[in-house]
Amino acid sequence: METKDLAKNLKELRTIRGMSQEYLADESRVSLRTIQRIENNESEPTGETIKRIAIALDVELTELIGSKSVTETNDLKATIIFLKKQLSKTNEKSEIKTFKKFIALLQKLKEKDLSPEKIKGIESYIKYLELEKIPSFSNEMFKQKLAKFKKYLKNKLRFVPNNYYTTWAVNFAVPFAIGFVVQGKIDYSIKIGVIIAALVLITIGIILDLKMKRQERSLSF
16 A cells, blocks of 8 residues: 555545544544544554544545545535534534435435436535534524525425325325314215225325335434
């Protein structure tokens, strides 16, 4: 392994991610002194150490130990790390809640098997949000950006909340069916028909939600 490349890449990746040496040491569970020695090309770390650092930076091992540098700064990975860094700086419950929601949403998107077009669209919109330009701990602005991002996912990329259609069907069909059943003057056969129709509607909702999951379009908002 070429330690000169490792030292250069580590320093570059850490800078791109906006992480201090201290923050990277905490995230990777690698000593600060070890991080400093690697960046100064003073030692050759073990494979486990490199793996921990790569995980903390959220990059592939080849990006860290190879000679290829990373130039993208506003992708999903970088944004997650940026928000984690913001989260680590605050003790305000409202801010913690906002950052955790934002991070969880991006993590779920990152774990999905999305098409290159969708990934490009998501990352372009993240750049448009310009999260890094928000004043430190401006919780209200981060909440607004999160709301805009959710709206973009729903309206432009057609993501739907988990169990959206099932929930809608149950909320509509169950009260409607109960309203008919409790009416004493309505014929029994009509009541049965309404109950069957309600069950059919709920079944359709379940089928649509399963379809959304197969298409990787369901998401926990």
